[in-house]
Amino acid sequence: MSRLIHRWPGLIAGLLLLVLSLSGAALSIFPAVERLSSPQATAAVSVADVAGRIQAAHPELEQIRRAPSGRIIAYWFENGAAQAAMIDPVTGQSIASADPKPVERWLTNLHRSLFLGDGGRIVTAAGAAAMMVLAISGVVLVARRAGGWQLWFSPMRGPLSGRLHVEIARLAVAGLLLSSATALWMTASTFDLLPDEAASPIAQTDASGRTGMTVADMAALRAIPIAELRSLSFPTPDDASDVFTLKTDQGTGYIDQGDGKLLAWTGLTGWQRVSETIYMLHTGQGAATLGLVLGLMALGVPVMAATGFILWLAGWRGRSCIRGNVPASRAETILLVGSESGTTWGFAATLHAVLSRAGQTVHAAPMSAFDPARYGRARRILILAATYGDGDTPASAKGFLERMNALAAAPAIPMAVLGFGDRSFPGYCAYARAVTETAERKGWETLIPFDTVDRQSPQDFARWGRSLGAATGLDLDLVHQPVQPASIDLTLVSRRDYGAKVQAPTVILRFALPQAALWRRLVARAPGNFAAGDLLGILPEGSAVPRFYSLASGRRDGFVEIVVKKHPAGLCSGQLYELRPGDRIRGFVRRNPGFHAGTTRRPLILIGAGTGIGPLAGFVRANTRCRPVYLFFGMRHPDSDFLYREDFANWQAEGRLRLVVPACSRGRNPRYVQDGLRHEATEIVRLVREGARIMVCGGRDMATGVSTALGDILAPMGLTPSLLKAQGRYVEDIY
Structure with a gap:
């Protein structure tokens, strides 16, 4: 409901709000200019x-x-x-004309009445009311998307347009609420609609x-x-x-x-003082600084209007795949979707269409809109939930678990949960599992057992559909064609080869940064402001399922770089390994803010092995402020697969890297990265005491060994990797 309340006033009154906001922002300058120019x-x-x-x-x-x-x-x-x-x-003499400047007079008439007299005043009052509705509903939507009021300023994910829309709204909403409320008061006063307490x-x-x-x-x-x-x-x-x-x-x-x-x-009288205060707040007369601040906030309206329209258009295109979506109050089947990048909505559209053809009334909505009080006719609730990062909540499911935990009792409607993820990651379908476990604790009746879909597998989805059909008595043949994500051409400009001598062929691939228009970045059809630690999705030939590689560069570096190890039967790694400068591939960038180095000055301990060095090298490269960074890197042999060896030497000389501790598993004195940690235990304890953050990237076996070693090292301090994880000081990107 909040989304509908927010969407339509913005679309219907968009042009009027642009006129009012821009004219209001321009008028906010005059009180300050008048103050500075008046004796x-x-x-x-x-x-x-x-x-x-x-x-x-x-x-x-x-x-x-x-x-x-x-x-x-x-x-x-x-x-x-x-x-x-x-x-x-001082002199009592005339120094300038008393008439307002023509531009100011013109802007004032435009802002107050659109040059239409009393009829125009009514129209602008309607615009102010629309702005108030937008501001209030926007506050609710931002809080919901963030996961609660306490997380109002938490980082947002998604395309550039969505992040711009939310970030500007966070800064401008207070001013827009104040301006719209005072405008309505002044209009009511103009038409003698307020009590007269003169x-x-x-x-x-x-x-x-x-x-x-x-x-x-x-x-x-x-x-x-x-x-x-x-x-x-x-x-x-x-x-x-x-x-x-x-x-x-x-x-x-x-x-x-x-x-x-x-x-x-x-x-x-008190009433007169209130009226005068409202006039001051709206016009800035007598409070020039406040007027300028409100004017700056009003300038956010055009940006929010443009990004809001882009979001609406993208959502409209996505919703067009789900036809015949009935209201929740009339639906027999409630279909809730938790998605980060949008691919899960494609599966939801397929399921919605098949259920509708089977004679069911179906309502599809994001998990964040979960509201059992609206499901008066529902016979089942189906939850399709992806997992973001290492078991985190996907964007469209913010607040779902909190709402479910707040229920006095589980809904008397059977439910089923289907998880979506990539089995190669340790957090495979972790969020969907958390939803299932929470539902079980609440005593929620299960329609069919929890199941998963690996790497957008149509076969897994069809298998789950057969189980659902058997439980509901419906003939459900779920034939799904995964939608290709919007991708761009990437041209290889250089490659550096390693690991051939130790039978681990690995290559550092550097692609030219595509030059794209701003509008393509806004609609997520070109790389936005990505950073090391984000993911590059590659669509290999002969597959509709992308593979993801951690980025070793950020947009400011001016190129796109990944590290790839060729696997014997790897479809994507094999194709990437065969690339030569000038060759092209199709790819797209996916944000991964959970694995960013951050901007703090506290020490950073980087631990990786093999291709896991990619994002860690990117963090060091970006460390132009010379934050204390300590790197532990595991490899087979220093003469074969010491990735970024020359770069690390240069970065140490520049102060971007304090220490490199290599660990070679082959040679005269083989050791692993966890052995290097134990050898530097005293230094690690010191760094952790100073508030150091630990970042681990690489294979799951390596990560397990690192966690064990750090547990032993930190035990005398009363710390564990789990405790540091809870504090956000220990993060992993493992596979």
Whole structure:
């Protein structure tokens, strides 16, 4: 519901919001410019001082007004003609025209009414209401995507357009809420829709009946600093019953023109103060800095509008694969999807279509939208859940486990969970398993046992479909064609070969960084701002399933680099190994923020073996700030497969790398990387005490040995790898 509430006001009112936000941002500049360009009177100067100087220069003075910026405007008659000008409070002389600049006047009319009078004011008020709805629903969506209010500022994943949309929203939402709320208040006030709590008319006492006292000598005006003045209206000189009308920040008073005494006074009501505060907050008049801040926030609207449209268009294209999606309240089958890159939605679309052809009413939604109260007619809940990283929650499932744990009792609807992942990774379908285990603890009835799909296997999916069909009495023939991910051409520019002498042919492949237009990066059809540790997906010829390789470079390096070991029966590794400079392959970048080095200055301990050195080398290459980095690298023989050997020597000389500890498993004194750790145990303990982060990349056997060794090394400190993992100080990328 929040997504629908957020989507349609943005699409329908998009152009209007662009006009209002851009004109509002431009108008926010004028209060600051006015403040800087207006002569300012000192704090000790009184209203009597300034009024006396102006009256001396313009005897037929009618009124003096002081703007919140400090600008003073005087109105008078000269030779029977009305005059107005900005005044220097020090001299009382005219220094500039009082009329607003044509551009400011034009922007003000555009922003307030679109040049359409009262009808335009109503339209702009509708735009303000749409902005408020967008801001409130956007706050809810960001919190849901982040996994809760406490994670409001947590890093976001996904294409550049989605991340820009959320990051700008986080910064601008408070200002947009304030601007829209104050705009609605001011519109309501303009059309007299708010209660009128103005002060009662002042009952004036009898005037002295005299005229002629100069304003410079009036004690009532001398008691008021010029900084508190709003306006001073002069009486008709030959009418003894007429009086001065004084308005200040505190209220309104009447002053006798004959003796200068204050005849009556009334302060501002609470309602008037609220109204004036709202006017100040919306216009920036009297708060120029705040106005500029709100103007900057308003500039985020065009960016959010563009990225929001891109997200809507991408979502519309994705949703077009799921036709006939009925509302949750009328569906017999609830299909919940947890996906990181979108591929699981393709399986969901296939399942949705087959169930619909079997006569079922089906509602498909992200797992983050889980709400059992809406499933009034549901007979089953099917959960298709991918796993992100090392067992983490995929993007469209944020908050699902928290909602399920918060239930007083499990839904009285049987469920089934199907996990999607890659069996070569140790965290294979870990998130889907966590969902299953949580459901079992809650006592949720299981429709069929937990099952998995390995590497988007259509065969695994069809097998699960047969089990589901047998349990439901439906004929379910799930024939799925995996959708190819959007990929780009990568041209090889260089290669470095290693490992042939030890029967482990390995190559460092460097590809040219594709030059792509910004719009292609926004829609995730070109590499965005990737970093070492992210993944390069390669689609080998003859397969629809991509293989992933950790990147040894970031976008700032100007190239795309991976390390590949040729496996005897490896389809993708074999094709990559045969590449020569000038050859091309198809690939795409997938973010992997869980395995980034970060920007802290604390020490970094890198541990890897074989091709696991790739992202670790990328971390060292990017360490231009010379953070303390210590590398432990396992290989077979230093003369054959010491990857990046020359680079490490150069990086040490530049200060990017403090220490390299190689561990060679062949030769006279064979040892493994965990042996190198034990040999440097004292140094590791010191680094961990200083807050060091440990990053491990390579095979699972190596990772197991490293974990054991570190457990022994850290035991005297009362620390374990598991405890460091919980603190985010021990991360793995293993295969």
